[in-house]
Amino acid sequence: MAQATRRRGRRARAVLAVVAAVAFGVAGCDAGGGQEPGAAASRTPPPRPTPLWDTRPGSVAAVGDSITRGFDACAVLTDCPEVSWATGDSEEVDSLAVRLLGRAGAAGRSWNYAETGARMEDLPEQMARAVRRRPELVAVMAGANDACRESVSAMTPVAEFRADFEAALRTLREALPKAQVYVASVPDLKRLWSQGRTNALGKQIWKLGICPSMLGDADAMDTAAVERRAAVQQRVEDYNEVLREVCAEDRRCRTDDGAVYAYRFGTAQLSRWDWFHPSVEGQAELAEIAYRTVTAPGP
Numbered sequence: 636m637a638q639a640t641r642r643r644g645r646r647a648r649a650v651l652a653v654v655a656a657v658a659f660g661v662a663g664c665d666a667g668g669g670q671e672p673g674a675a676a677s678r679t680p681p682p683r684p685t686p687l688w689d690t691r692p693g694s695v696a697a698v699g700d701s702i703t704r705g706f707d708a709c710a711v712l713t714d715c716p717e718v719s720w721a722t723g724d725s726e727e728v729d730s731l732a733v734r735l736l737g738r739a740g741a742a743g744r745s746w747n748y749a750e751t752g753a754r755m756e757d758l759p760e761q762m763a764r765a766v767r768r769r770p771e772l773v774a775v776m777a778g779a780n781d782a783c784r785e786s787v788s789a790m791t792p793v794a795e796f797r798a799d800f801e802a803a804l805r806t807l808r809e810a811l812p813k814a815q816v817y818v819a820s821v822p823d824l825k826r827l828w829s830q831g832r833t834n835a836l837g838k839q840i841w842k843l844g845i846c847p848s849m850l851g852d853a854d855a856m857d858t859a860a861v862e863r864r865a866a867v868q869q870r871v872e873d874y875n876e877v878l879r880e881v882c883a884e885d886r887r888c889r890t891d892d893g894a895v896y897a898y899r900f901g902t903a904q905l906s907r908w909d910w911f912h913p914s915v916e917g918q919a920e921l922a923e924i925a926y927r928t929v930t931a932p933g934p
Contacts, residue, residue, distance in 0.1 A: 703749035720921035783846035837910025
């Protein structure tokens with residue numbers, strides 16, 4: 636009997652010991668689930684995710700049309716890529732590439748594949764050439780020549796414009812899925828007409844075939860002329876909407892949010908030969924818009 640009592644006493648003490656151990660363990664845990672307060676403080680924090688957009692890409696390729704070639708900025712009816720807003724080395728312009736890479740870096744790590752007269756249908760081929768350089772950023776400015784045709788009826792249909800732009804981005808993504816894209820909006824062609832028509836020499840050069848859908852019969856203000864210019868203007872706005880929509884579907888694509896279209900080019904920012912293409916000063920303004928967009932903080 637006494638022996639049984641002793642066994643029951645030992646079992647009771649064992650149970651109390653287990654209960655005490657459990658209680659002590661609970662008291663020593665934090666609210667996060669089982670570690671002492673000091674242990675949580677010493678834990679290494681998880682690495683921060685890499686942002687989708689790098690504000691300091693290490694190389695730049697440019698595609699597009701005559702504006703990106705610096706056409707008529709240095710001499711009449713001539714390309715002047717050294718003053719290109721995207722990749723030029725002119726100190727007066729301080730191009731996007733120079734601002735991002737420095738002058739020496741831009742000389743070796745930026746490339747210009749834009750072509751005077753190019754339309755959006757030419758962009759996929761330009762992009763195919765650009766990706767061979769494996770750029771970290773591709774700068775795009777195209778669309779003005781799609782509206783600048785011999786007549787309103789000859790302007791590129793919006794659906795075709797969209798398809799060509801999507802094809803260009805597919806060409807990039809198939810080769811370089813992580814490359815970034817900056818897309819400039821199409822300039823306000825009607826604004827350029829209203830500024831350039833004040834210069835007699837410019838209007839004479841316009842007659843050589845520069846953007847006839849907008850600039851033809853520059854001084855005409857009859858109903859047909861007004862409606863023609865309005866149709867061109869509407870098409871430009873439609874193109875810019877396409878650029879925004881297609882770019883928004885790509886996580887590594889940024890537009891200027893209409894900044895180039897909204898920029899109020901004055902005579903100082905226009906070529907002194909054709910009073911339509913950007914001058915050196917105008918190219919510098921385009922470079923500033925691009926740089927501001929590319930370096931803006933983002934996800």
